[in-house]
Amino acid sequence: MGPDKPTYKKIIRLAPKLIIVIALLLLINFTMMESVVIGTLEKGLVFSLLALGIFISFRILDIPDLSVDGTFTLGVAVSVMNAFNGSPIKGIILAVVAGAVAGCVTGILITKLNVQPILAGIITMTALYSINLTIMERPNISLYRKDTIYTMAKDIFGEDYYKLVVSAIVLLIASLLLFMFLKTQAGMSLRATGDNEYMVRASSINSDRMKILGFAIANALVSLSGAMYTQYSSAGDSNSGTGMLVVGLASIIIGEIFFTKHTILFGILSAITGAIAYRYILAFAMNLGMDSNYTKLFSAVIVAVAIALPAIKQLIGRTAKRFSKENR
Amino acid sequence: MLKLENVSITFNKGTVNEKKALDNVSLTVEDGDFITVIGSNGAGKSTLMNAVSGTYEIDKGKIFLDDKNITRLKEYQRARFIGRLFQDPLRGTAPNMTIEENLGLAYSRGKRRSLNIGIKRKDLNLFREKLSELGLGLEDRMKTPVGLLSGGQRQALTLLMATIVTPKLLLLDEHTAALDPKTAAKVMEITEKIVKENNITTLMITHNVSNALAYGNRTIVLSQGRLAFALEGEQRKNMTVEGLMKLYSDNAGDAFTDKMLLD
Structure with missing residues (x-):
């Protein structure tokens, strides 16, 4: 034995x-029908990028970053405008850069200007609302009959799976780069900054710079997610970022049910798995007849329950104890 | 060589809680000196360390390290040449990272954190060798997250991290005070070995008066933010714990706290 x-x-x-x-x-x-199964997986892959970004700010840096709702839309805006004007690939690349810049702004507000992290995120998000509308010129834009990185790949990967393949390739590249970066000296310094700031400064690492770098990478990924999503759905909406932070958090929390080990590899896998599982749970709920208006309520409840779970468990435990005592 | 010139720090300036934590302290630490620092609670021992390491900005005075004025350098910039241990064993290491990752970070002290791989294969052999010198069996647990180690193990690891790139100055702020007596003795033993082998200039705060006399070559006593007196040479060699207590109450105006006596 x-x-x-x-x-x-x-x-x-x-x-x-x-x-x-x-x-x-x-x-x-x-x-579910096969088309729904595949469509959900495609969306899951696109939103995995969002989850990876939030994984960096919430899990690695351990600082809540509320600018996500704004940077997701920033990605949408930059990507949709460029695709509308005939250069979808440029749109994706510029969206990543724009997201990184927005992340730097949040990071500088927190580190150099001593703004509280939550407020700094809200400031950036609010400012981005105007900036996004300025970029898009109007609240929503359709990419109907326009080239996107998806339609461009249609001929290569075939009619059925081209969206899946494109999303998977982008996600694979992004997560591989992220994994490799987190194993470098700079990446290790970033992880240590979220883990123990005293130790980081005592090891001659500029913790402010590491935080700014972390926010830049996190928001670059979130913006990339928005950029991919707008070309995936062939439409861009200036409100598409609303609630994305909670969606990303829900994905991470769901992912952590499957992976409990706290290594970098498992963290990345967990964010991706969670994002995909979240989409399936959502699709299933809508299949059962849930109104699509309730999707955000749905993700809010998931996050609230998951975070409150330890407290609820404790409460139940205490009540149970009291009852067992009274019975005796 | 570390030189402090008329260093002063005042906390809560202009309020009723105003407190002169350091009052015109001047001190020269020669290369290879191992100085022990004692004094009652609130005497300014930790403030002295934090002033040298750059955690606190000083109000007045200058600090030189090897004739270089470091007064205006930030904490992380000074950390390139200053190694540091805190009283709290949890402060010196990153709990969710492995032993080898923590050492990897410490080993790149003073260099730019580049996009090179974090831990090189050839470094691992060095880490294993250094860990085995600690005699705690950590060399077989290099992939273990540091959060799973005991306080003593973490403090010994922090000591190794602070000295793996030999610093110009090592600051020890009661680094054994939070450990049980047996572990504390072990960590002290490792400390002395590392400091001696690498001839590291060291400042060590301690609450333990017999430790203050047993280790190092000079002892300085702080009281109310000032240097009360220093012991060295023959006088220090012949000093007993009781003798030091008497000298202290004669010179420093306030008595040793109970905590010091108990230790």
Whole structure:
């Protein structure tokens, strides 16, 4: 029995997760049409970029970044305008740069100007609202019959899977670059900054610069997500960023159900898995007849419940204890 | 060589809580000196360390390290040549990163953090060798997150991190005070070994009077933000704990706190 015991225990421990995964897959298989299954996966891949960005600010730097709603729309605005004017690839690249710049602004507000992190995010987000409208010139733009990076790839990857392949390639490149960066000296310094700032400064690392860098990368990813999404859906809306922070947080929290190890690799995998799982849960809920107006309420409830769970558990535990005492 | 010239720090200036934490302190630490610092609570020991490391900006005076004026350098800039240990063992290491990642960060002290790979293969051998010198078995746990280590292990690791690139100056702020007596003795032993082997100029705050006499070559006593007196040479060699206590109450105006006596 001896050496087998750990494996056996591991399976027992993983069982609830396996059941969740299998149940989800069965639900997907039996209730959704194939086009919905694939469409949901495509969206999941695009929104994985958003989750990765929020993973950097919330999990690695451990600072809440509320500018996300603004930078997502910034990506949408830059991308949709360039695609509308015939250069979709340029739109994606510029969106990444613009997101990074916006992230730097939040970072500088927090570090150099001593603005509270939450307020700094709100300031950037609010400023971006005007900037985004200025870039887009009107509240929404359709890319109907315009070239996007998706339509450009249609001939290469075929009619059925081109959207899936393009999204997957971009996500793969982004997450690989992110993984490699986090293993460099600069990346390790960034991780340490969120982990223990005292130690970082005592190790001759400029923690302010690391935070600004972190916010730049985080918002570049969020903006990339917006840029991809607008070309994916062939439409750009100046309100598309609303609630994206909570959506990203919900994705991360869901992902952490599946991956409990706190390494960089698992963190990235967890954000991606969570973003995809979130889309399937949403698609399933809408399949059951949930009004699409409720999607944001839905993600808000997921985040609130997940964060409140430890407190709820404690409350239940305390009540149970009291009852068992009274019974005696 | 570290030189402090008339360094003063006042907290809460202009309020009722105004407190002169350092009052015109001048001090010269020669290369290779191992100075122990004692004094009662609030005497300015930690403030002295924080002034040297750059955590606090000083109000008046100048600080030189090897004839270079570092008074205006920021904390992280001074950290290129100053290694530091805190009383709290949790402060010196990043808990969610592995032992080798923590050492990798420390090993690039003073260099620009580039896009080069964080931990090179050839560095790993050096890390393993240095860890085995600590005698705590950490060399077999290089991929363990530091958060899983005990306080003593973390403090020993911090000591290694602070000295893996030999600093010009090592600041130890009661780095064994939060550890149990046995672990504290072990960490002190490692400290002395590393300091001696690399001939590192060291300032060590301690609450433990016998430690203050047993280690190092000079002892300075702070009281109310001033240097009360210093002990060195023959006088220090022949000094007993009781003798130092008496000297202190004669010279420093306030008595040793109970905490110091108990230690």
